[in-house]
Amino acid sequence: MHALVKLAKDAVELYVREGKALAVREDALGPEFRERAAVFVCLKIRGVLRGCIGTFQPSEPTIAQETVRNAISAATCDPRFMCIRPEELDSIEYTVDVLTPPEPVRDAGELDPRRYGVLVQSGARRGLLLPDLEGVDTVDEQIGISMQKAGIPSGAPVSLFRFEVRRYT
Numbered sequence: 001m002h003a004l005v006k007l008a009k010d011a012v013e014l015y016v017r018e019g020k021a022l023a024v025r026e027d028a029l030g031p032e033f034r035e036r037a038a039v040f041v042c043l044k045i046r047g048v049l050r051g052c053i054g055t056f057q058p059s060e061p062t063i064a065q066e067t068v069r070n071a072i073s074a075a076t077c078d079p080r081f082m083c084i085r086p087e088e089l090d091s092i093e094y095t096v097d098v099l100t101p102p103e104p105v106r107d108a109g110e111l112d113p114r115r116y117g118v119l120v121q122s123g124a125r126r127g128l129l130l131p132d133l134e135g136v137d138t139v140d141e142q143i144g145i146s147m148q149k150a151g152i153p154s155g156a157p158v159s160l161f162r163f164e165v166r167r168y169t
Helices: 003-018 063-076 086-091 139-150
Strands: 039-045 048-054 092-099 103-105 117-122 125-129 159-163 165-168
Touching: 003 063, 003 086, 003 092, 039 063, 048 063, 048 092, 063 092, 086 092, 117 139, 125 139
Parallel strands: none
Antiparallel strands: 039 048, 039 092, 092 165, 103 159, 117 125, 117 159
């Protein structure tokens, strides 16, 4: 199990069982996890999404701390799902995505739903979709889902950004 995935798992289990946030031991992780980056943590049970929370931009001092924060949030704060229950812990599959900084694109031709995630923005509204998701095969689908998540009406002008991820499972 990759170190970031184990960190996410340990954070969720401690929080769900004891209500305590995991203290990150920076010295126990490689130097790449002491950098800053946006992180998404997704939880699935038997392949079905059970929670997924992340950040567009880093809000914690390190990738490790960002992972712990978002893992706990994925388990307890995703508004689409009930909080994870202790009896579910042994069934959870974890994915941790570390995002590169978003870069603006001129048009949809610079996107690829397998390689790049997309961030759409219209005014203060922003929606993000990770890359390489099952069932999202085209750029139009990727942009449409991102707009829907942000509450941006179809046809509204948007700014597009792309990013890549390092995915750990």
